[in-house]
Amino acid sequence: MASNYTEASIKTLSSLEHIRLRPGMYIGRLGNGTHAEDGIYVLLKETIDNSIDEFTMGAGRRIEVELRERTLRVRDYGRGIPLGKLVDCVSIINTGAKYDSESFQKAVGLNGVGQKAVNALALTYRAQAIRDGETKVVDFEKGKLKSQSKVTKTTERNGTLIEFTPDEQLFGKDFRFRPEFIEDMLWNYAFLNRGLTLTLNGKSFRSEHGLKDLLTKELSGEPLYPIIHLEGEDIEVALTHGNHYGEEYWSFVNGQHTTMGGTHLAAFRDALVTTIRNHFKKDYDAADIRQSIDAAVAVRVQEPVFESQTKTKLGSNDIGPTGPSLKEFVGKFMQQSLDTFLHKNRDVADIIKRKIEENEHERKELAGIRNIARERAKKASLHNRKLRDCRLHLGDRNPRAEESTLFIVEGDSAAGSLTSCRDVQTQAVFALKGKPLNTYGLSKKVIYENEEFHLLQAALNIEEGLDSLRYNRVVIATDADVDGMHIRLLLLSFFLQFFPDLIRNGHLFILETPLFRVRNKKRTIYCYTEQEKQSAIAELGATHEITRFKGLGEISSGEFKDFIGENIRLEPVSMNHLHSSDELLAFFMGKNTPERQDFIIGNLRVEKDLIEA
Secondary structure, eight states, rough: GGGOOSSGGGOOOHHHHHHHHOTHHHSEEEEESSSSSSSSHHHHHHHHHHHHHHTTTOOSSSEEEEEEETTTEEEOOOOOOOGGGGGHHHHEEETTTOOOTOSSSSOOOSOOOOHHHHTTTTEEEEEEEETTTEEEEEETTTEEEEOOOEEEESSSSSSSEEEEOHHHHHOOOTTOOOOHHHHHHHHHHHHHSOOOEEEEEEEEEESSHHHHHOOOOOOOOSSSSOOEEEEEETTEEEEEEEEESOOOOEEEEETTEETOOBBBHHHHHHHHHHHHHHHSSOOOHHHHHHHEEEEEEOOSSSSOOBSTTOOOOOOOOOSSSSSSSSHHHHHHHHHHHHHHHHHOHHHHHHHHHHHHHHHHHHHHHHHHHHHHHHHHHHHHTTTOHHHHHHHSOTTTTSSTTTEEEEEEEEEEHHHHHHHSSOOOOEEEEEEEEEEOOOTOOOOOHHHHHHHHHHHHHHHTOOOOOOGOOOOOEEHHHHHSHHHEEEHHHHHHHHHHOHHHHHTTTTTTTEEOSEEEEEEOOOOEEEESHHHHHHHHEEEEEETTTEEEEEEEGGGGGGHHHHHHTTTTTEEEEETTTTTTHHHHHHHHHSOHHHHHHHHHHHHHHHHHHHOOO
C-alpha cells in the first residue's frame, strides 16, 4: 500500500470542504440533539455569541430566538454587519471585526470561524444585515452562495438576522432541537449579561442578580446558608454549600459557558481553599472544604485562548497581555472579598466551619470502610461475572472512545442477550442481581458495605469524581414491567443521591426498547408505543401477528442488535427544571408518607378506564 502514496495523494481542501469533512474541529461533535453539547446547539451558540459581543459593546439590548421545527432564527439589534462585507463575514473563514481590539474588547469569538461553520453545516442559511436605513440579504445552501439581494431601503431597526436549518446529511434524519436545552443556554446568557433580554418564541429570559440568580435556579436542594455573591472588575462569584455529595461548578469566560472548566476554574478552586484555611487559621483538607459546594464563577479575559473552537475549556494563564496571572487575579479577589464577607457574617462562617468538620469526620469514617471494601472487591473480582467490559474507554486516544457505553441490566438473561450482540470495542455490560438496595436516607458508607454498589462504582471509576469516568454513556436498561420500572427508580435514586454530577454532565441515559413486534410474512415493524403499534397494524393489514416484549431477555440477540446499534434510542436523564432533588427523593423513595398515598389514590386508574381512554 505504501507504493500508492504519491503526489496525487496530496489534496488541498477549501475552507468549506474542510468544515464539512471535519466538522468535529469546528463544533466538537455532531449528534442528533439528545445531548446539550451536540453540534446543533453549538451552531446556535456561535450565532448568539456574535449578538452577545454586540451587546457587550453597548449595541442592542434584546436578542430574539425563534425555533420552528428544525429551523432557528436569531435577530439582534446591534450595529449590523457592514452591508458590503456581509457575504465575506458569513462565508470566508478568518474574516471578521474581532481582530480589531478597539471594536471588540474581551469578546467570545475572536477567530472569524464560528459563523462560517454554521453556514457550511446548514442545509439552508440566510443572513440579513440592517444598517442605517439600508438592508441586504444573502442565501446559502450547504455553505455555497445561492443569491444575494441588492442594498435596499428599510425602516427596520439596525441589527443582524441569521436563519439556518442544520443539514440532516450531517446530523442525521432524526435530529431535533430540544427546547429545554435552548432555554438553559439562554438563561446562562441572561445571568451573565444583566440588562439583556433574550426571548425564545416569545418567552423572555432576563436576570437582575447575575450569578446569584443562576445558583438559585440550578440548586437541586436547599442551601445550608444564603448564597454568597461577590463582584469585582472582570470577575463575579456566587457560592454556597448543600447536603449533596460532590462539587458542582458553573464557570464562564467572557460570557461563554466553559463546561469543561479550565485555568479560571482551577484558580477559583485553589483560591477558595486558601482563603478558607487563612480565615479559620486551620489547615483543612481541600476535599473537606469543597465537598458539597455549589459555585459559579465568571471572568472576563482579554484575548482568551480556548483549547478548542467550541470554547468549552479555557487555556489562558493570564487575565490579559499586560495583566496578572489568572491564579493571582482570582486568588487576590477571593482573599479580599470572601474573607471580608466571612468576617462581617459570622453566622455564615460558623455554618461553613461546621460543614467542613462534618465532611472531615465522614471522610475519616469512610477511610476504614473503604479499605475493607477494596480488599473484599479484589477477592470477589477473581470470580465476578457482573462486568463484561469493552476495549475502549472514555479518555483513550481513539476517535471512538466517546462512544464508550456501559449498559446496566437486570439479571443474567438480559446480560446474555446484550453481551452476545454488543460492539465489544465500545459497549460494556454490568449485570445486577435482582433489585438493588433503596439508598434513600443512607450515607455514602452503603457504597462500600454493599458489594454490588461498590463493584458498580469501581466499574465506572467515579470514586474520586468524574475525571476518571470510564464510559461516556451510562445506560439503565431494565425490563418494561413493574419490576423493571422499580429497578430503574432505585438506580436513579442511587445516582441522584451519591453521584449527581453524572446526571448534570449528561452521562446517564435510559434505554428505550420496543414494547411490540408487529409482523407479517413480508415485513417486521418494532413499536415503542401503543400509537406506533396501531399504525403498524394498519400498515400491515389483517395478516399481522403481534408479540409483546416484557423483558430484554425475551428479545433474541439477532433482534437486539438493532436496538443498541445505529438505531439506538436513548432518553437522557436530566435535572433540568428540578427544584429540589431532596424533596423528590423523599416523596418517591422515603417512607410511605400520607402525601404519596394520597397521590396514588388520586391518580389510580383501573383497566376499564385505560381501555376507554
